[in-house]
Amino acid sequence: MQRSTYAFLSAAILTTALSGAPALAQQAAQPQGQSQAQPGMAPAAVKPSDQQLQRFASASQKISGVVDEYRPKVDAAKTNEAKQKVVQEADAKMVQLVRADGLTVEEFNGIGQAVQQDPQLKQRVINMSQGAPAPR
Template sequence: MKRFTQAILPAAILAASLAGGAAVAQTGAPAAQQQPPAMQQPAAIPNPSDAQLEKFAGASQKVAMVAQEYRPKFEAAPDDAARQEVLREADEKMVSLVRADGLTVDEYNGIGQAVQQNPDLQQRVQEMAPDAVAPTR
């Protein structure tokens, strides 16, 4: 499914949030839960505008809520196939929320990468939305 392979936070980020913030590659998650290398390392947007950061801050809050909503479903899934289905559902919901906030998947990923790498951007995002979650590696 093309949408699944282009998703923002499908297996890699959702699994990272489920693992308490550790990256999937570092947790030893099954390969079926990992994204291709290109999806794990989005190209950073080095200087996102205030408008982009505001959209990111709002979207990241919503994405974090979806991750929290799907965590128990993921953990309760009886097998890999069921876990993949939970990830697919969460992925679709996250993509929809990001797009509803006016960002493309690539923009969201790129801003997230920049925020990870730049403490000043992290601070700006936190000021825009105190409950916003900075993406984890």
């Protein structure tokens, strides 16, 4: 379960980068010696449909709000254990938001990887996040 948490948080960090929000779990993940890009953990890049991209854009915006909410809590935590607890709480909230938008965590992570690797796809997600129609 911990491996999927870090994979998801890596995707969350990616999506918050789209919105310019600071990364939440960066400091909390590193003290345990976990690399954010471990071999075998990254989901395979996918070719998402417009509907999946819209769901991804929606979930990404909501995740950005969670990051904004939990970043000060992570920063205020005094111990690594306390930081980890806050990160786990944020992670659970982000998982709920992704599922509420009709995606699995695996789909979300796969789309996130595809968006990271494809500048045109990234621009489509940004446009969707800003309410612009997706070019066809």
